[in-house]
Every structure is written in C-alpha cells, then in structure tokens.
Amino acid sequence: MATPSESQDKKAEKLVVIYVPAVTISHLISSVDLGELLAAHSLEVSIVVCGRTDDTAAGSFADGLAAAHPQLSFHLLPYVTRPRDVPAHDYVVQTFELARASNSDLREFLRAASPSPAALVLDFFCGSAVDVGAELGIPSYFFFTSSISGLAELLYHPLIHEQTSISLRHLGGELLHVPGIAPIAVDDLPAAYQDRDSLGNRLFLALSEQMCNSHGLVVNSFRSLEPRATDAIVAGLCTPPGRRTPPPHCIGPVIKSLEEVGANGHECLAWLDAQPEASVVFLCFGSMGRFSAEQTRHVARGLEMSGQRFLWVVRRPPGGEEDDGQKPDAGLAALLPEGFLARTKGKGLVVEAWAPQREVLAHGAVGGFVTHCGWNSVLEAIMGGVPMLAWPMYAEQRMNKVFLVEDLRLAVPLEGYKEIVKDEEVAAKVKWLMESDGGRELRERTRAAMREAKEALSDGGESSTALLELVRLWKM
Ligand code: UDP
Numbered sequence: 001m002a003t004p005s006e007s008q009d010k011k012a013e014k015l016v017v018i019y020v021p022a023v024t025i026s027h028l029i030s031s032v033d034l035g036e037l038l039a040a041h042s043l044e045v046s047i048v049v050c051g052r053t054d055d056t057a058a059g060s061f062a063d064g065l066a067a068a069h070p071q072l073s074f075h076l077l078p079y080v081t082r083p084r085d086v087p088a089h090d091y092v093v094q095t096f097e098l099a100r101a102s103n104s105d106l107r108e109f110l111r112a113a114s115p116s117p118a119a120l121v122l123d124f125f126c127g128s129a130v131d132v133g134a135e136l137g138i139p140s141y142f143f144f145t146s147s148i149s150g151l152a153e154l155l156y157h158p159l160i161h162e163q164t165s166i167s168l169r170h171l172g173g174e175l176l177h178v179p180g181i182a183p184i185a186v187d188d189l190p191a192a193y194q195d196r197d198s199l200g201n202r203l204f205l206a207l208s209e210q211m212c213n214s215h216g217l218v219v220n221s222f223r224s225l226e227p228r229a230t231d232a233i234v235a236g237l238c239t240p241p242g243r244r245t246p247p248p249h250c251i252g253p254v255i256k257s258l259e260e261v262g263a264n265g266h267e268c269l270a271w272l273d274a275q276p277e278a279s280v281v282f283l284c285f286g287s288m289g290r291f292s293a294e295q296t297r298h299v300a301r302g303l304e305m306s307g308q309r310f311l312w313v314v315r316r317p318p319g320g321e322e323d324d325g326q327k328p329d330a331g332l333a334a335l336l337p338e339g340f341l342a343r344t345k346g347k348g349l350v351v352e353a354w355a356p357q358r359e360v361l362a363h364g365a366v367g368g369f370v371t372h373c374g375w376n377s378v379l380e381a382i383m384g385g386v387p388m389l390a391w392p393m394y395a396e397q398r399m400n401k402v403f404l405v406e407d408l409r410l411a412v413p414l415e416g417y418k419e420i421v422k423d424e425e426v427a428a429k430v431k432w433l434m435e436s437d438g439g440r441e442l443r444e445r446t447r448a449a450m451r452e453a454k455e456a457l458s459d460g461g462e463s464s465t466a467l468l469e470l471v472r473l474w475k476m
Helices: 004-012 025-039 057-068 091-101 103-112 124-136 148-163 199-212 227-234 267-273 293-306 318-324 357-362 375-384 397-407 423-435 437-457 462-475
Strands: 015-020 043-049 073-076 119-123 140-144 216-219 248-250 280-284 309-314 348-352 366-371 388-390 411-413
Touching (some): 015 462, 025 119, 025 375, 103 124, 124 140, 124 199, 148 199, 148 227, 148 248, 148 397, 248 462, 267 357, 280 293, 280 423, 357 366, 357 375, 375 437, 388 423, 411 423, 423 437
Parallel strands (some): 015 043, 015 119, 043 073, 119 140, 140 216, 309 348
C-alpha cells in the first residue's frame, strides 16, 4: 500500500503505459487508435513494436506509421529473424513466434523504462510477454482486437480441447456450444483451432491461459453489442475450472470517430461525392484478402448483373496465377471480364489494392458493404451505419460471420464462401441488400447499432465509463 506522500508523487508524474501491438497491418492501425485514446486520458503511451522482420510489408508499415504519428511515442525493437521450423505460409504461428523472439529486447526496454510503466498492454499475438511483465512486476493486460464473442470462445477453447480426443476438423459440420455465443460449426472455427496437435492450436491454448494470468482483458467492442458473451465471461462461464477470469474492459469501438475522419484526397472519395445517397455497395476484403482469378471474375459478373453502383477494391490473385495466363504485370483490365471496365464506367469504380476504407464507410453515398468480416471492418461498418454481406476469408473471420449473422443480426452471408461465391449469388445478394425490404431492415438494425456505439462512447456511456475505470485502476 502506498503512503500518502508516495501517492501524491505518483499523481504528479505522468503515468506510462506500454502497448505492444502485433506486426500485422490491421493491428498496427489499431495501435494508433488505442494510443491516441489512452493519450487523451493523460497517460504517456509508448507503442513498442515487437517481432519486425526486414522482409515484410507490415514491418515497413510500422516504420511509416511511426513517422506519420510523431505525437505518439513509437519504439521499434530490433529486427528478429524468422523461425526456421515454421512454414512461411503459416502466418498465425509466424506472428506468435516473431513476437516471442522479441521478448528479450522487450525485457531490456521495460527494465530501462523510467518511471516504471503502470501497465503493459499486450496484443494477443504477444501473449508470451505476460511472463516478462510478471518477472518485472509490471501488471499485464491484453488488448483484444477482435470481438467479445471471439474472446469467449478463446477462453473456453481449452475446455473443448479436453472434451475431445481427436482433431475438431474430424468432427465434420458438428456444432460446438460455448457459453454466451451462438453454436459454431467446427469448420467455421479458425483453422489453427481445428488441428488438435498443431503448433497454432497449442499457441492458442497457451494464450487462453496467459490471458487468465493477466490483470485484465481490454476488448475492442462494446457490451450492448455483445451482451450475452460479455455476461458469460464476467460470470466465469467461459473459463476452465481452476483458472480465474480477469475482468473484461469493453472500451470499443476503438476507431476514429466519423467526425475525426477527414477526406484524404483519394480518387474514390471524389467519385463517391458524385453518387446519390446510400446508393453504392462497397467491396473490400481486409489488408490481406485476395481472390483467385476465377473468383474475381465471378464477382465482376455478379456486380454487373446486380445493376447496382459499386466501389470495389481488387487485388491481384495470389502467386500471379501463371496457370491463368496472367502476366504478373498485366493490368487490372486483364484480370476482369472483357469490356467490364468500359461497360460499368460511371456506375462502378474499381480501385487496385487499397482504398481509405474508414472514410469510404463514413461517406453518405455508401449503402452496403461486402466484407471479409475482419473485426476492424465490422466496427467501421457499424460506426458508418452500413449494412453488411458477410464473406469470411481467413483468421477468425468465419467465426465473426457466425456472430454477425446469428447473434448480432447485422449481416447476411454469401453462402458460397467455403468454396466459390458464384456470380448469381453475388448479383442476388447485392440487389437484395440495396433494394429489398429485407435489406432496408438490415440497414435499420445497423443504424440502431451505430447509435448504440455512439452512445457507448459518449460521456457516461458504457465504453467511456469502462475506459475511465481502467485508467483509474492504473493510476491507483
Ligand atoms: N483497410 C483499408 N483499406 C483497404 C483494406 C483495409 O483502409 O483497402 C483497413 C480497414 O479500414 C481496417 C483494416 O485495414 O481498419 C483491416 O482490418 P480488419 O480487422 O478488418 O481485417 P484484417 O486486415 O486484419 O484481415
């Protein structure tokens, strides 16, 4: 217990909070939002970037982010080398292992920090650093960049693991029951969870325990969006016997509010300015989503058949798809059906690789969103009041689709997502979303969720209260 004079000294100095994001583009983007939010509460925030290698886009993205945000204190720990025994395509395991490889540098950084940090906030990929925090006597927290429902599943995952003796993958389409969330078909779980003995599964099982050993779970969502999952976690229903449940702090959506988002001059924003209110469907599939050439052509034909206005972010297929006759340097036109760009000119806009998604979803001309269900994308759609068609692709997105469709009722799925989404389905669902009574009801529900999100973030709202409570804990 601090003496009164010690408490006064503590109040006088600014409290330092260290945030350790994973080196993935979307988690780095979130780190700026979280950093700015905490800094607005008079905390001195250091964003310490672990697990960078010199050969990834995310590594150089971190450099750019640090340069673009001089108001935040970024510390880029030295590059680490890729683990040799993990296949390069195993992105999840790579990200966990790269973060772990930075732990000794992180330990040195924290040891040298003066004053000693009040809290160490970890991205889930950096969960192994819980031990570093414990060793140095710094309370560790997690910042969970996905949903409360996903957190419920992750905490509960060791129980599912114990109840089965074979890989979940072999249970076929069987439904899993986790307290607080809709039943999930096994093949909608993240791939790593499905393979009992995979390193990925073992890392998530360890993460579940690391989370229980932390001081608290900060989540980028808000209680009224996912009340059942929040209550189940708080009641300890998701935590295996013998483990404690750290308190969840639901402080989201942690994304810049629409008021702060300014147009940044991208050509697609000027194009949107010229379109009627809520008339454009936006298609974008996260920082890594790519389709095969065949799937890309199905989307193009579907959009054309739908007759709707569209803004579509297209990436080239993985690996150049030589078998498709594509030259790696061929333009987008060569990837799309012949004459597609000319026929849809004016009605649609195709943007290569990247669009300013937050600004797009905040634009009044956008009336629908075909999304891969990454959690940041979901929150950005909710904040823009834009109804969603769910087309999950990788990571935990299939699970997010289940939450969005079954629990939150804020999306309708594109059923072909496990194999190929045919042009007819794209056309029918996009038309349904933009023109039908059902689509209008979905838009109304999404706008209601937007109002709830804004309410949660307003003074006295549930998320801002949860954040104040967290900051108060750190300042004690
Ligand atoms: N994003 C963007 N433009 C793009 C693709 C993605 O601005 O063309 C942003 C998007 O706004 C979101 C993040 O990248 O903030 C993607 O995060 P999400 O969690 O949705 O998906 P992930 O990339 O992790 O799969």
